[in-house]
Amino acid sequence: MFRRLFALGSALVLSLSACAPGTELDSVEQTDLTESELSLSMQIVDVKKSPAPPGLTIIRKKSEFVEFFGTQPPAGLNFNKSWLLHYSMGVQNTGGYEATFVGVEREGSGANAHLLIRSNDQNPGPNCFVTQALTNPQVAVKIPKQSKNIPITHANTATFTDCGTVQNWCATALCETGQVCDEFTDACVEEPFCPKVKCANGYSCSEELDQCIGRLCDPEDADSCPANFECLNQIQCITQPCPGEFRCEPAPPEVTCADIGWNGTCVGNILKYCSSNEADDMTTQDCSPGSCVVNQQGFADCYQ
DSSP: OOHHHHHTTOOOOOOOOOOOOOOOOOOOOOOOOOOSEEEOOOEEOOOOOTTOOSEEEEEOSHHHHHHHHSSOOOTTOOTTTEEEEEEEOOOBSSSOOEEEEEEEEEESOGGGOEEEEEEEEEEEOTTOOOOSSOBOOEEEEEEEOOOTTOOEEEEEEEEEEOOSOOTTGGGGOOOOTTEEEETTTTEEEEOOSGGGOOOOTTEEEETTTTEEEEOBOOTTOTTSSOTTEEEEESOOOSSSSOOOOEEEEEOOOOOOHHHHTTTOEEETTEEEEESSSOGGGEEEEEOTTSEEEEOTTSOEEEEO
8 A cells, every 4th residue: 555655755666577588599690681672582381280370470490490390391491591481370160261471571771671471361251162171271481581680560461252242233232221232242231330420529439349439549649639538548457568548538527625535536547635625735646557446445545
């Protein structure tokens, strides 16, 4: 409990740090990058992992290959010259899926260089005849070896196979009120929520939730939310640094010392309390990285 110590004039300084064990990779020769963008060559490598978990795996040396695949690298895969990229869609309930690498680009130059790896999930459409068995779509390619410290970004897309839908089906379809025609499925479907609504100031429409939610905001910009709103992080963390998803939320009504007294109150993670009823006697304290809590006796304080 922090406030009682604070009231006595003592200060408690907390620091949190997190570290994760790292893996030392083989040293590589640095490459001088003069191009602002360079498309790297890719060559398919016929290797499979069963079952392969979903996601991208970058294999930089032989020991990592053996650990991941449980076997020795095939002939022609030399980790002194190449990296292996493996991408999997995970286990699917049917056939009709295909994992592919769309491209690998090295963007920027020198210390600003980074690697962009693009993959795609090909999914069966609603009218496709597919194998009724578990599948594990995956793909592996080798690319030229890169600097071990180059930052890497993975971008994945999803496409769907059109299996025999009627072309221009919607041109003759008569959908009911509140429905729109979907050419991909040849069906009338419920009209999307967001085009039908106008959200109030400070809110934006979420197609995923079918409702108006606080719009995204910048906590450093006082004008990113309208009056009587405040920019609050929607993600509650127990470790720091904390990722941010800041949205505009209605500001709570102002409290006075006559309202809260010495017992205080919590406004989000901010503790407010007074030692008298004078308006200018209010003390405000940010409880981060702890939490502001009102206990069963109605006493608010900061707790770790």
